[in-house]
Each structure stands twice: as structure tokens, then as C-alpha cells.
Amino acid sequence: MANASATTTVAVAGRQLALSNLSKILYPETGTTKGEVIDYYSRIAPVLLPHLAGRPLSLKRYPDGVAGQGFFAKNVPNGAPDWLRTERLPAPGSTKNRDEIDYIVLPTDDGDALATLVWLANLASIELHVPQWQVGPRGGVRGTDLLVFDLDPGAPATVVECCAVALRLREVLDAEGLVAVAKTSGSKGMQVYARIKPVEWGRTSDYAKAVAQQLEREDPEHVTSVMRRSLRPGKVFIDWSQNNTAKTTVAPYSLRARPAPTVSTPLHWDEVAACRRPEELVFAFDEVLARAADEGDLFAELLGDDRPALPRR
Structure with missing residues (x-):
């Protein structure tokens, strides 16, 4: 997967995901590719996902690799699949003066959590940040x-x-x-x-x-x-x-x-x-x-x- 250059469609927990530019280097010093980043997140998922579940995600994305300009993303990215769990939550301290933000929130016990993680890694979401509080299963x-x-x-x-x-x-x-x-x-x-x-x-x-x-x-x-x-x-x-x-x-x-x-x-x-x-x-x-x-x-x-x-x- 890490050597692919074209878009590759894979099945993840029953979801079809289009993964792109898998050979793109995200860590120039080590030559680590986006495919390897996706592979890491998919393999570490069993221990990672429980710590993300129910917590709104803040992403630090590096589409041009870690040597390029990164940015924090809290609002749901454009083009998100409709099966992603999202929650509109208060945004205290928002730098964009928003009262609320549509966050991605991983399910607590659903295969969609793994699919969400892989989808986010495909966006070069290298860093995952969460608060010290959770969202209820039905919001709130x-x-x-x-x-x-x-x-x-x-x-x-x-x-x-x-x-x-x-x-x-x-x-x-x-x-x-x-x-x-x-x-x-x-x-x-x-x-x-x-x-x-x-x-x-x-x-x-x-x-x-x-x-x-x-x-x-x-x-x-x-x-x-x-x-x-x-x-x-x-x-x-x-x-x-x-x-x-x-x-x-x-x-x-x-x-x-x-x-x-x-x-x-x-x-x-x-x-x-x-x-x-x-x-x-x-x-x-x-x-x-x-x-x-x-x-x-x-x-x-x-x-x-x-x-x-x-x-x-």
C-alpha cells in the first residue's frame, strides 16, 4: 500500500474508502510515506481507539508533509462521508469566533471508528488531539x-x-x-x-x-x-x-x-x-x-x- 501512487479503494470495517497519494512522503527526514502513516494508524487502532471514543477530535493536518505548513482542523472537513459521526458542540475560545463547531466524534463500539481513523489518516491528519471530557452517545x-x-x-x-x-x-x-x-x-x-x-x-x-x-x-x-x-x-x-x-x-x-x-x-x-x-x-x-x-x-x-x-x- 505504501508504494502505490494512484488512488486505491480499500474496504475498512465494511466501508469503502478511496486512499490517495499513498507514496507521498510526509516525513522527509526518514522517507516515511502517507501509506505508512495510514498503516500505522490502522494497526495501532486497537489500543488507540478507546482513548478517542466519545471525545471530539481536533486534527493537526500536514497535507504537504511535516516540513510544510500544518494547520489545526476542528470543523468536519469538506467531503466527509455521511456515515461519519459528527456533533455540533460549543466552541469556547474559538480563534474563528464560532459559537459552535461540527466536530468528528468517534463511536465508542462501532466499526465505523476504525474506518473514520483511516479516512482521517488519508487526509494527512498526523496528530490527533482530544479534550479531557466526552460527548454522550446521543450528544450532549x-x-x-x-x-x-x-x-x-x-x-x-x-x-x-x-x-x-x-x-x-x-x-x-x-x-x-x-x-x-x-x-x-x-x-x-x-x-x-x-x-x-x-x-x-x-x-x-x-x-x-x-x-x-x-x-x-x-x-x-x-x-x-x-x-x-x-x-x-x-x-x-x-x-x-x-x-x-x-x-x-x-x-x-x-x-x-x-x-x-x-x-x-x-x-x-x-x-x-x-x-x-x-x-x-x-x-x-x-x-x-x-x-x-x-x-x-x-x-x-x-x-x-x-x-x-x-x-x-
Whole structure:
């Protein structure tokens, strides 16, 4: 499939999809083609789709490859098939001053989810981003059910320093009854998540900010909870604002638009604790496929129905 140059029609979960320009190179540094990107997403789907299901998708598309101009796409693209699930939802913070946007929302247990994923990959939707809340099966916005801390290292700090902060975050969350999981961002940082019972919008931001400020007080030399870039050099910025309902975070198993096809990769905590060099936590898409085949979904903890209550601070 990756060597094809003409349009190719394939059957995916009972849907006929026309895939185009499969030999087009999307990652010039590695020669990775659009066909290979589609193949990655179709093969990683068993562990990826549960983390997308029910969450409105924000796409980062690179039709001319990662060396070209990319753009965020939230509204349903033109020419979308009529079987795609879409939901018109509020768009707080829209840069185009829209009150509502027609989002793509993957079904929770339908073969159309796989077909949707392949269709999106064919549009060079390299990055997949989702919020920390879901849409109900018949529409309507549910409360926030995920807590996230985005750890962003300010040079010369790296993901190694992020790991130390992530381990401390895990201790704090564990002491308050939350089970933390970690993943690389696929770029230079990492994220720590915990599942929670759905809560009203805003509570997770308040809680995450309080935790970030606690870690900053404990270790002001290495941690900051303040967004100002002038305060970040040599420190890890704990971005608690990713819990804002208008924001999204890159999904686990999503490719990133970096020079090489790296992936936002779920981690074992032992890997976090053992990291001594940044390259130890850089994973290309073929490595992530092998990890998933060997170990399953290391982010499965986030999918459980038995969700603890968000602690009050």
C-alpha cells in the first residue's frame, strides 16, 4: 500500500474508502510515506481507539508533509462521508469566533471508528488531539473525566527532569487516591494523567493548579507552575491549564509532526524512574507498534468505569 501512487479503494470495517497519494512522503527526514502513516494508524487502532471514543477530535493536518505548513482542523472537513459521526458542540475560545463547531466524534463500539481513523489518516491528519471530557452517545457534553499535567522542560532541562517531576506527581496523586499513568508527548516533554469521576468544568483546573503550586513550593529551583517563558529556563513547567475545557492534549499513540515519526507513547513507571538520557524515551511508530503487540495498552488504566472522586483542595 505504501508504494502505490494512484488512488486505491480499500474496504475498512465494511466501508469503502478511496486512499490517495499513498507514496507521498510526509516525513522527509526518514522517507516515511502517507501509506505508512495510514498503516500505522490502522494497526495501532486497537489500543488507540478507546482513548478517542466519545471525545471530539481536533486534527493537526500536514497535507504537504511535516516540513510544510500544518494547520489545526476542528470543523468536519469538506467531503466527509455521511456515515461519519459528527456533533455540533460549543466552541469556547474559538480563534474563528464560532459559537459552535461540527466536530468528528468517534463511536465508542462501532466499526465505523476504525474506518473514520483511516479516512482521517488519508487526509494527512498526523496528530490527533482530544479534550479531557466526552460527548454522550446521543450528544450532549459530559463532565470532565480525566486529569492531566503537561510537563514542559525549559532548556537546558529535558525529559529527564520531567521524569523526576512526574514521579513526584505520582506520589502526590497516589496519596490522594488517584492512579497516575505517564506518556511521552512525542516531542520534548511528557504528560501525567489520572481518571476521575466526571466533575463540572473548572474543578480539574483548580485542582491541577493547586498540585502544581505545591510542587513548585517544594522545589522552586526545578519546577514552575507559571506560564511565563522567562521563568522556565532550566525548569519543568507543570502546565495545569491543559485541563481547561477549551484545550486539548495530544492523544496517546498519536504520531507527532516532528522530523521523524515519533509517537506520544505510554510508559511503564519503571521506564520513567530509570530514564537518564532524553533519547531513552523517544519512540518511533514501528517501536510503538511492537510495544503494543507485546504489552497491550499501557494507558488502559484511564478506561476503567470505577473512577475515584477528584480530591478537594
